[in-house]
Amino acid sequence: MKRVIFLDRDGVINRKPPEGQYVTRWEEMQFLPGVAEAIRLMVQAGFCVMVVSNQRGVAKGLLTIDELELLHNWMCQELASSGAVITSVYYCPHEERPACSCRKPAPGMLLRAAREHHIDLTASWMIGDSDRDVEAGRSAGCRTARILNPSELSSVTANVFAQSLLEVTRQILLAHR
Ligand SMILES: [Mg+2]
Ligand SMILES: [Zn+2]
Numbered sequence: 480m481k482r483v484i485f486l487d488r489d490g491v492i493n494r495k496p497p498e499g500q501y502v503t504r505w506e507e508m509q510f511l512p513g514v515a516e517a518i519r520l521m522v523q524a525g526f527c528v529m530v531v532s533n534q535r536g537v538a539k540g541l542l543t544i545d546e547l548e549l550l551h552n553w554m555c556q557e558l559a560s561s562g563a564v565i566t567s568v569y570y571c572p573h574e575e576r577p578a579c580s581c582r583k584p585a586p587g588m589l590l591r592a593a594r595e596h597h598i599d600l601t602a603s604w605m606i607g608d609s610d611r612d613v614e615a616g617r618s619a620g621c622r623t624a625r626i627l628n629p630s631e632l633s634s635v636t637a638n639v640f641a642q643s644l645l646e647v648t649r650q651i652l653l654a655h656r
Contacts, residue, residue, distance in 0.1 A: 480599035483566075484521045484651070485589055485616065488532035490608035491626060491644055492554070501536030503546065505553055513645035518563035524652050527596070530568040531588040531605075531615070537572035544572060567592060583607075584614035589621065606647055610635040624651060
Protein backbone atom coordinates (compact mmCIF):
# COMPACT_ATOMS: atom_id res chain seq x y z
CA MET A 480 0.00 0.00 0.00
CA LYS A 481 1.12 3.52 -0.72
CA ARG A 482 2.09 6.08 1.87
CA VAL A 483 1.00 9.50 0.75
CA ILE A 484 1.68 13.05 1.79
CA PHE A 485 -1.39 15.08 0.89
CA LEU A 486 -0.75 18.77 0.33
CA ASP A 487 -3.15 21.63 0.35
CA ARG A 488 -2.33 23.97 -2.56
CA ASP A 489 -2.83 27.67 -1.77
CA GLY A 490 -0.60 28.74 1.10
CA VAL A 491 1.40 25.49 0.99
CA ILE A 492 2.67 25.16 -2.59
CA ASN A 493 1.95 28.65 -3.87
CA ARG A 494 1.41 32.00 -2.26
CA LYS A 495 -2.16 32.23 -1.00
CA PRO A 496 -4.21 34.84 -2.82
CA PRO A 497 -5.95 37.42 -0.62
CA GLU A 498 -9.23 36.29 0.98
CA GLY A 499 -12.00 36.02 -1.62
CA GLN A 500 -9.53 35.94 -4.53
CA TYR A 501 -8.45 32.92 -6.54
CA VAL A 502 -5.51 31.90 -8.68
CA THR A 503 -7.04 31.90 -12.15
CA ARG A 504 -3.97 32.41 -14.35
CA TRP A 505 -0.50 30.93 -14.47
CA GLU A 506 1.06 34.36 -13.76
CA GLU A 507 -0.70 34.32 -10.39
CA MET A 508 0.79 30.96 -9.39
CA GLN A 509 3.77 32.01 -7.27
CA PHE A 510 5.63 29.09 -5.76
CA LEU A 511 6.63 29.47 -2.12
CA PRO A 512 10.32 29.07 -1.27
CA GLY A 513 11.62 25.54 -0.69
CA VAL A 514 8.54 23.80 -2.08
CA ALA A 515 10.26 21.84 -4.85
CA GLU A 516 12.97 20.73 -2.44
CA ALA A 517 10.39 19.66 0.16
CA ILE A 518 8.42 17.57 -2.35
CA ARG A 519 11.65 16.03 -3.67
CA LEU A 520 12.59 14.98 -0.13
CA MET A 521 9.16 13.41 0.39
CA VAL A 522 9.44 11.41 -2.81
CA GLN A 523 12.98 10.31 -1.97
CA ALA A 524 11.69 9.09 1.40
CA GLY A 525 9.17 6.83 -0.35
CA PHE A 526 6.02 8.91 -0.11
CA CYS A 527 3.67 9.67 -2.98
CA VAL A 528 2.70 13.32 -3.05
CA MET A 529 -0.86 14.33 -3.89
CA VAL A 530 -2.61 17.67 -3.83
CA VAL A 531 -6.09 18.13 -2.33
CA SER A 532 -7.44 21.61 -2.88
CA ASN A 533 -10.70 23.49 -2.36
CA GLN A 534 -11.26 25.54 -5.52
CA ARG A 535 -14.53 27.34 -5.02
CA GLY A 536 -13.52 29.82 -7.73
CA VAL A 537 -14.90 27.27 -10.21
CA ALA A 538 -18.38 27.40 -8.64
CA LYS A 539 -18.11 31.17 -8.64
CA GLY A 540 -17.46 31.13 -12.39
CA LEU A 541 -13.98 32.69 -12.05
CA LEU A 542 -12.33 29.85 -13.94
CA THR A 543 -13.50 26.71 -15.70
CA ILE A 544 -12.62 23.13 -14.81
CA ASP A 545 -10.48 23.01 -17.96
CA GLU A 546 -8.58 26.15 -16.95
CA LEU A 547 -8.05 24.77 -13.45
CA GLU A 548 -6.76 21.46 -14.78
CA LEU A 549 -4.43 23.25 -17.18
CA LEU A 550 -3.10 25.29 -14.28
CA HIS A 551 -2.50 22.07 -12.34
CA ASN A 552 -0.80 20.43 -15.30
CA TRP A 553 1.60 23.37 -15.57
CA MET A 554 2.16 23.37 -11.82
CA CYS A 555 3.02 19.67 -11.85
CA GLN A 556 5.28 20.02 -14.89
CA GLU A 557 7.13 22.95 -13.38
CA LEU A 558 7.72 21.10 -10.11
CA ALA A 559 8.58 17.82 -11.84
CA SER A 560 11.30 19.65 -13.78
CA SER A 561 12.99 20.08 -10.36
CA GLY A 562 12.44 16.43 -9.43
CA ALA A 563 9.36 17.23 -7.34
CA VAL A 564 6.86 14.69 -8.59
CA ILE A 565 3.19 15.10 -7.75
CA THR A 566 1.23 11.93 -8.48
CA SER A 567 -2.31 13.31 -8.45
CA VAL A 568 -4.22 16.52 -7.96
CA TYR A 569 -7.71 16.42 -6.46
CA TYR A 570 -9.87 19.50 -6.16
CA CYS A 571 -13.32 20.42 -4.95
CA PRO A 572 -14.94 22.85 -7.41
CA HIS A 573 -18.10 23.30 -5.35
CA GLU A 574 -19.63 26.12 -3.36
CA GLU A 575 -19.84 25.94 0.41
CA ARG A 576 -23.58 25.29 0.15
CA PRO A 577 -25.08 22.89 -0.48
CA ALA A 578 -22.45 20.93 1.38
CA CYS A 579 -20.55 18.36 -0.69
CA SER A 580 -18.46 15.49 0.58
CA CYS A 581 -15.22 16.76 -0.98
CA ARG A 582 -14.83 20.30 0.29
CA LYS A 583 -12.41 20.33 3.23
CA PRO A 584 -12.90 20.00 6.20
CA ALA A 585 -14.75 16.98 4.78
CA PRO A 586 -12.32 14.14 4.03
CA GLY A 587 -13.89 13.19 0.65
CA MET A 588 -10.87 13.96 -1.54
CA LEU A 589 -8.54 11.92 0.65
CA LEU A 590 -10.98 9.01 0.81
CA ARG A 591 -11.39 9.07 -2.95
CA ALA A 592 -7.62 9.11 -3.43
CA ALA A 593 -7.35 6.14 -1.06
CA ARG A 594 -9.87 4.19 -3.15
CA GLU A 595 -8.18 5.07 -6.42
CA HIS A 596 -4.57 4.56 -5.38
CA HIS A 597 -4.58 1.86 -2.69
CA ILE A 598 -3.32 4.16 0.05
CA ASP A 599 -2.66 3.34 3.69
CA LEU A 600 -4.23 6.47 5.21
CA THR A 601 -2.91 5.70 8.69
CA ALA A 602 0.64 5.83 7.31
CA SER A 603 -0.11 9.04 5.42
CA TRP A 604 0.00 12.75 6.22
CA MET A 605 -2.08 15.80 5.42
CA ILE A 606 -0.26 19.14 5.35
CA GLY A 607 -2.13 22.41 5.19
CA ASP A 608 -2.12 26.04 6.17
CA SER A 609 -5.63 26.06 7.59
CA ASP A 610 -7.44 24.27 10.37
CA ARG A 611 -9.82 22.89 7.72
CA ASP A 612 -6.94 20.94 6.17
CA VAL A 613 -6.00 19.45 9.51
CA GLU A 614 -9.60 18.45 10.21
CA ALA A 615 -9.90 16.78 6.81
CA GLY A 616 -6.68 14.85 7.40
CA ARG A 617 -7.73 13.77 10.84
CA SER A 618 -11.17 12.65 9.64
CA ALA A 619 -9.47 10.54 6.99
CA GLY A 620 -7.26 8.89 9.63
CA CYS A 621 -4.01 10.56 8.55
CA ARG A 622 -1.42 12.29 10.64
CA THR A 623 -1.52 16.02 10.19
CA ALA A 624 0.78 19.02 9.91
CA ARG A 625 -0.22 22.65 10.10
CA ILE A 626 1.83 25.43 8.52
CA LEU A 627 1.33 28.64 10.41
CA ASN A 628 3.07 31.96 10.67
CA PRO A 629 4.39 33.10 14.05
CA SER A 630 1.55 35.55 14.71
CA GLU A 631 -1.16 33.03 13.94
CA LEU A 632 -3.08 30.90 16.39
CA SER A 633 -4.52 27.54 15.47
CA SER A 634 -7.47 25.99 17.25
CA VAL A 635 -6.74 22.46 16.12
CA THR A 636 -4.37 19.79 17.32
CA ALA A 637 -1.96 18.70 14.64
CA ASN A 638 0.94 16.27 14.95
CA VAL A 639 3.37 18.84 13.58
CA PHE A 640 3.38 22.63 13.50
CA ALA A 641 5.93 24.60 11.51
CA GLN A 642 6.35 27.75 9.46
CA SER A 643 7.04 26.34 6.01
CA LEU A 644 6.56 23.22 3.94
CA LEU A 645 10.27 22.50 4.07
CA GLU A 646 10.30 22.72 7.87
CA VAL A 647 7.23 20.48 8.13
CA THR A 648 8.86 18.00 5.78
CA ARG A 649 12.03 17.78 7.86
CA GLN A 650 9.96 17.03 10.96
CA ILE A 651 7.82 14.42 9.21
CA LEU A 652 10.84 12.66 7.73
CA LEU A 653 12.55 12.60 11.12
CA ALA A 654 9.45 10.87 12.52
CA HIS A 655 9.70 8.22 9.79
CA ARG A 656 13.37 7.39 10.04
MG1 LIG B 1 -4.53 26.77 1.98
ZN1 LIG C 1 -16.90 19.45 -3.33
